[in-house]
Amino acid sequence: MRRITIALITALSLPLAMATPAGAVGLDDAFAKLLVKQVKGPNVKKHLEALQAIATANGGTRAAGTPGYNASRDYVAGRLRKAGYKVTLQPINYVESWSENAPPTLALTAPGSKSYVPNEDFYSFQPSPAGDVTAQVQGVDLTLPPAPSPSSNSGCEESAFAGFVPGRIALIQRGTCAFAQKIRNAGRAGAAGIIVFNEGQPGRTDAFPLDIGEWRADVPMVFADFAVGNELASTPGATVRLKVDSKLVLGTNDNVIAESRFGDPRHVVMTGAHLDSVTAGPGINDDGSGTASILEVAEEMAHFPVKNKVRFAFWAAEEIGLLGSDQYVEALSEAERDRIRVYLNFDMVASPNYAYKLYDGDNSDNVGSPAGPPGSAEIERQLQAFYASRHLPTVGTDFDGRSDYGPFIAVGIPSGGIFTGAEGIKTAEEAALFGGTAGAAYDACYHQACDTMANINDTALDVDADAIADSIARYAFNLRSIPSRTAAGAAPQVAKTAT
Ligand SMILES: [Zn+2]
Numbered sequence: 001m002r003r004i005t006i007a008l009i010t011a012l013s014l015p016l017a018m019a020t021p022a023g024a025v026g027l028d029d030a031f032a033k034l035l036v037k038q039v040k041g042p043n044v045k046k047h048l049e050a051l052q053a054i055a056t057a058n059g060g061t062r063a064a065g066t067p068g069y070n071a072s073r074d075y076v077a078g079r080l081r082k083a084g085y086k087v088t089l090q091p092i093n094y095v096e097s098w099s100e101n102a103p104p105t106l107a108l109t110a111p112g113s114k115s116y117v118p119n120e121d122f123y124s125f126q127p128s129p130a131g132d133v134t135a136q137v138q139g140v141d142l143t144l145p146p147a148p149s150p151s152s153n154s155g156c157e158e159s160a161f162a163g164f165v166p167g168r169i170a171l172i173q174r175g176t177c178a179f180a181q182k183i184r185n186a187g188r189a190g191a192a193g194i195i196v197f198n199e200g201q202p203g204r205t206d207a208f209p210l211d212i213g214e215w216r217a218d219v220p221m222v223f224a225d226f227a228v229g230n231e232l233a234s235t236p237g238a239t240v241r242l243k244v245d246s247k248l249v250l251g252t253n254d255n256v257i258a259e260s261r262f263g264d265p266r267h268v269v270m271t272g273a274h275l276d277s278v279t280a281g282p283g284i285n286d287d288g289s290g291t292a293s294i295l296e297v298a299e300e301m302a303h304f305p306v307k308n309k310v311r312f313a314f315w316a317a318e319e320i321g322l323l324g325s326d327q328y329v330e331a332l333s334e335a336e337r338d339r340i341r342v343y344l345n346f347d348m349v350a351s352p353n354y355a356y357k358l359y360d361g362d363n364s365d366n367v368g369s370p371a372g373p374p375g376s377a378e379i380e381r382q383l384q385a386f387y388a389s390r391h392l393p394t395v396g397t398d399f400d401g402r403s404d405y406g407p408f409i410a411v412g413i414p415s416g417g418i419f420t421g422a423e424g425i426k427t428a429e430e431a432a433l434f435g436g437t438a439g440a441a442y443d444a445c446y447h448q449a450c451d452t453m454a455n456i457n458d459t460a461l462d463v464d465a466d467a468i469a470d471s472i473a474r475y476a477f478n479l480r481s482i483p484s485r486t487a488a489g490a491a492p493q494v495a496k497t498a499t
Contacts, residue, residue: 028478031304032470038300039469041462047292048284050075052453055282060449063279064094064317065251072275076295076314077256083302085258085312090331092316092324095215096251098127104222105243106195109134111235119209122224124244125183125196126211131220132243133193138168139233140186143175146200146226150175155182155196158189166190169242171232174199180212180321184330187217193242194221197229214321220244253316255324258298260476263309269475270311271297271344271468272325272404274318281449285456286422287318290346293465297472306476308341315404318347319447325404329411341479342379343408345417346468350461351443353436354420357397358383359405361416368398372405375414375482379471382481383416386470392463393433414482418467420460422446 051072055061058068077087103118116122141160143152152175154160164170170191172182179196186194194217198204207225220242232238256275263269273290277283291314298312315324329337345359361376363369371377380396387394397419399405405415421442431438445451475482 027307028474028476031306031477032473035297035301035304035469035473036466039296039465041458041465043299044292044296044461044465045456045458047079047295048288048453048456051288051292052282052284055277060282061279062275062277062283064253064276064320064323065096066279069253069276069316073254073256073314076275076291079295080256080258080298080312083299084261085298085302086261088257089254090257090328091252091254092327093215093250093252094317094320094323095127095213096249098246098248100124100246102245104220104245105241106222106224106228107241108232108235108238109241110239111237116224116228120207121228122195122207122222123209124246125194125221125223126209127215127248128221128244128246129218129248130244130246131193132241133169133220134241135167135169135192135239137171137195137232137238137240138164139171140164142171142173142233144200144230144233148201150199150201150204152176152199155185158185161185161189164189164191167192169193169195169240171229172196173229174204178212179210180214180216183212183221184216187219191217191219193219195224195229195232195242196221197224198226200226200230214323215248215250253324255316255328256314258312260301260306260310262305263307263476265309266339267308267479268311268340269308269342269344269472269479270313270340271346271472272313272315273346274324274404275314276317276319277451278319278447280447281445281451283451284453285348285350285352285443285451286446287347289348289350289456289461289464293346293349293461293468296465297469300469301473301476308476308479310472310476318404322404322406326407329407337411337413338485340408340413341482341484342375342475343405343413343415344379344468344471345403345405345415346464347403347417347419348422348443349418349420349464349468350456350458351420351422352455352457353426353440353442353444354457354460355426355430355434355442356387356392356394356460356463357419357421358394359416359419360396360398361414365396365398368400372399372409372416373412373414376409376416378481379414379416382474383418383467383471386467390463395430395433412485418464420457420464
């Protein structure tokens with residue numbers, strides 16, 4: 001653990017004590033310069049070597065549910081505690097296994113009676129827990145007859161459940177947002193069971209087996225064809241029996257969360273990287289690079305009297321569905337969410353054939369997902385300014401939902417970060433900007449056994465660790481460019497994953 005000199009502490013605490021606006025203006029700049037100087041590539045690489053050694057000692061992986069993950073957790077938590085942080089381990093659930101003992105049951109019990117045919121009219125929605133419930137069905141924002149093209153927003157927003165009576169079975173139409181999101185909202189609204197049915201356009205009428213891969217609601221759920229959904233929706237007071245006979249085994253991994261001792265807890269600067277790898281490899285670029293970088297920043301700033309609270313997150317189970325960040329955000333109250341002023345995500349920052357990509361907060365690239373929540377554009381601009389100060393170019397990268405910022409932007413928390421590229425192919429324009437090889441992947445070892453220490457670009461790691469330090473340091477003292485939020489102002493966005 002490296003210490004700062006007394007002179008530095010004095011330089012920082014003096015303007016704080018004076019607390020004049022003029023004094024505060026320069027403080028973010030001064031702290032950014034100091035922290036960037038303290039944060040060093042070789043220190044980041046020491047953490048990477050530790051993660052590599054952990055993978056090597058644990059079958060070549062640090063994936064969710066493996067001993068390599070727990071060893072990674074212990075390493076990071078240990079370093080943070082040693083640096084003086086209060087460390088919290090937050091247990092996260094993931095699906096360890098799921099199997100079906102018998103076909104599911106879906107039957108109309110009133111008015112009249114009718115049994116639907118399992119594994120034809122409807123299927124268990126994997127990973128549905130076991131359950132047997134008889135209750136009235138309530139449709140959620142259904143579009144019947146269906147629109148000419150797929151567009152149903154049924155169940156995508158929590159507000160759609162405002163009039164939902166807890167204890168009923170939610171009837172939800174396919175469309176627009178991820179199944180997982182509809183299911184989670186229904187679970188939160190107190191549904192006793194969930195029927196999702198196909199939307200109804202040509203080619204979107206049948207039932208089929210579906211796996212959302214994530215555990216989202218603790219009630220039985222099935223996926224039905226359009227005819228079943230349409231019939232139940234058009235039967236006033238329809239009551240059904242819904243039974244799923246399955247065995248769901250949940251596993252647990254921990255998020256590692258650490259907070260600065262100093263700083264105003266009403267203004268939280270949050271940063272995160274995922275701590276798990278895929279099963280195929282040690283995950284040294286993905287995302288050892290982000291993990292090691294923010295860990296180094298945490299160690300170097302442990303004793304600085306920052307103005308705003310800085311919170312470091314090392315996420316569990318990102319590679320199997322952003323589970324760590326998702327369950328973290330879900331567990332926060334509205335007030336706790338509002339206190340997180342920015343979320344900075346660093347997932348893959350040292351790709352061997354790198355480009356300096358910044359999340360496109362203002363959607364200036366006009367591709368894929370819309371702009372991030374208000375403040376995201378400002379985060380992108382602040383990161384751009386750092387690279388510009390080193391005469392380095394940057395390009396945008398879409399908020400495509402492939403990393404842990406997803407759950408944050410979904411609840412209106414402004415986000416940004418750096419990404420040096422994964423399996424995508426570097427363009428000729430990018431090769432002209434950044435060097436490297438056009439027509440080749442940014443990271444040819446993405447999600448493979450060869451994502452080892454040899455898969456790290458030292459230049460990118462060094463520059464990005466400094467950019468990360470600069471960004472965290474500035475927000476640790478100055479959040480004026482970021483609009484403050486209230487519950488009313490934080491309009492949830494709809495996640496744009498598979499529908
Ligand atoms: Zn990753």
